[in-house]
Amino acid sequence: MTIRYKGTAYHGFQVQSNAVTVAQVFQDAVERVFGSRLDIKGCSRTDTGVHANQYCISMKTESHIPAERVPAALNINLPADIAVLSCEEVPEDFHARYDVISKQYIYKLLNTPCRDPFWENLAYHYPYPLNLQLLNDGARQFIGTHDFTAFTSAGCTVKGDKVRTIFECGFTRQNEIVQFSVTGDGFLYHMVRIMVGTLLELCQGKQTVQGIRQAIELRQRGCAGVTAPACGLYLNQVNYQDLRG
Amino acid sequence: MTIRYKGTAYHGFQVQSNAVTVAQVFQDAVERVFGSRLDIKGCSRTDTGVHANQYCISMKTESHIPAERVPAALNINLPADIAVLSCEEVPEDFHARYDVISKQYIYKLLNTPCRDPFWENLAYHYPYPLNLQLLNDGARQFIGTHDFTAFTSAGCTVKGDKVRTIFECGFTRQNEIVQFSVTGDGFLYHMVRIMVGTLLELCQGKQTVQGIRQAIELRQRGCAGVTAPACGLYLNQVNYQDLRG
DSSP states (O other), rough: OOEOOOOGEEEEEOOOOOSSOOHHHHHHHHHHHHSSSOOESOOOOOTTTOEEEEEEEEEEOOOOOOOHHHHHHTTTTTOOTEEEEEEOOTTTTOOOTEEEEEEOOOEEOOHHHHHHGGTTTEEOOOOSSOHHHHHHHHHHTTTTTEEOOGGGTOOOOOOOOEEEEEEEEEEEEEEEEEEEEEESSSSOTTHHHHHHHHHHHHHHHOOHHHHHHHHHTTTGGGGGOOOOOOEEEEEEEEOOOOTOO | EEEEEEEGSSSSSSEEEEOOOSHHHHHHHHHHHHOOOOOOESSSSOTOOOOEEEEEEEEEEOOOOOGGHHHHHHHHHHHHHHHHEEOOOOTTTOOOTTTEEEEEEEEEEEOOOOOOGGTTTSSSOOOOOOHHHHHHHHHHTTTTTEOGGSSSSSTOOOOOOOOEEEEEEEEEEETTTEEEEEEEOOOOOTHEEEEEHHHHHTTTTOOHHHHHHHHHHHGGGGGSSSOOOOGGEEEEEEOOOOOOO
C-alpha cells in the first residue's frame, strides 16, 4: 500500500506505547476493514511532525477483499490527515522496509520575511537570505558513498556501519519555497535534518564547503550543524525493484 | 494592512456575537499592541471556512508605532492561521471596503481519485472528470455586466441592484489542482460558490452553456446550480486606486 500523511499530529510512524503514531491509527482502520488486527510493516521510521508524500506499507492477509477496493475501504476509516493512495498484491516474501532500494526525502523552507498561515507546520519558515549556488556547492559534498557518522544524532540505533550512498542532492526554488531534495540507499536517524541544518549555516557564514567535507571525513557530530526542525521534512518517494520483473 | 488567513477555524471575517471570527481575533491582537480596542474595517465579508490570500483591513489610530513595525508586532499576537503581510499609512478618508475597485477570488478543486491529507480543508475534492474547455465555455458567460440575481442565496442582504461586472473568469489546471479564477467589481452573497457549483454541473451533463446564459437572463436562482463548498474558496486579491496617485 502507498499512503500519504501529514505528520503534525503524530509521534512518527512506528508504534509506541505512550503516544499516537501513524501506524497505530492505521492498524485501527485495518482492524475495522479486515476484521482483525494485522501486523503492518512500514518502509521507514519517521520522526514526530515529519510528513510523507509517499510512504509504503506491507501486510499479510488471507482476506478476499480485492486489492483495488482496499484504498476506498480504508480511507473512510482513516482520519483526514492520512490517506491510502493505492494498494497492490506483492510476492509473499516482500517486506516494505527491507526491500527498499532507494528513498527520496524533500525539505521545504518557506523563504519569506513573514510567516504564512498556509505553510504552518508544512515548511520551516526561514526569513533570511538564501544563496542557492552556495547551498548547492555544499549539497554536492554529500553525493557518493560516505560514512555519515557526523550527520546522525545520539539516538541513532543503527548497529551496522554508517556508510550510505547519496545519489542526488540539491536545492531548487519555486517562488517563496526553497526545496532541498536528497535521494539515497538509506538514511540514519536525523540525517536529512542535520544535512539541512548544516547547509543553512553556509548562508549564515558559520560553515564552509570545505568544513562540510571535513565533517564527513572526521566523522564528528560536532563538526556538522544543528538539526533543522521536523516540520519541513517529507518522505517523498520510496523505490523498490520492479515487482512485476 | 494586508493580511492572509486560513479560514477553517473561523465563522468568516465579520464580527458575530456567537461565533469566533477573524475580525474578533484580529481586534484582540490590535488591542494588545495598540493598548485599546480599535474599530477595524474589512474589505469584504467572507463565509465560514473561506480563506484569504490577500485581505485588506483599515483602521484609524493616533498611535506613533511606525507602520512598518506593525506586522511583526501583530504577528506575535496572532494565531498561526492569521498573518499580517504588510501595513502602510493611507489618507484619512480611506475605507478598506468602500474604496475597493475590484476583487479576485480563486476556487481550488482537487481533481484526484483519492482525497489528499495536504489539501484537507484547502480545496474541494472533486474526483470526477473535468473538461476544461467546457468549463471555460461556461465561465465566459459570466464576463461582462450582468444582473446576478440567479447567482446569489436567499441570505443576500444587498439592498441595491444585483448588477455586477465580471472582468475575468476561467479555469486553469496545475497538476492535480484545477483552479477557477474570477475578477469583478463586486460579488453577491455566495456568488462565486454558486458560479462554481453551476459550472461543475456542465461536466456532469446536468447543465448547458445555453442554460447558464438563460439563468443569468431569467434571474432565477433555481436555474443555476448548487453552492460549492466553502473550503475551496480564497479571496485572492483586492485592488484599490493607487493611493500614491
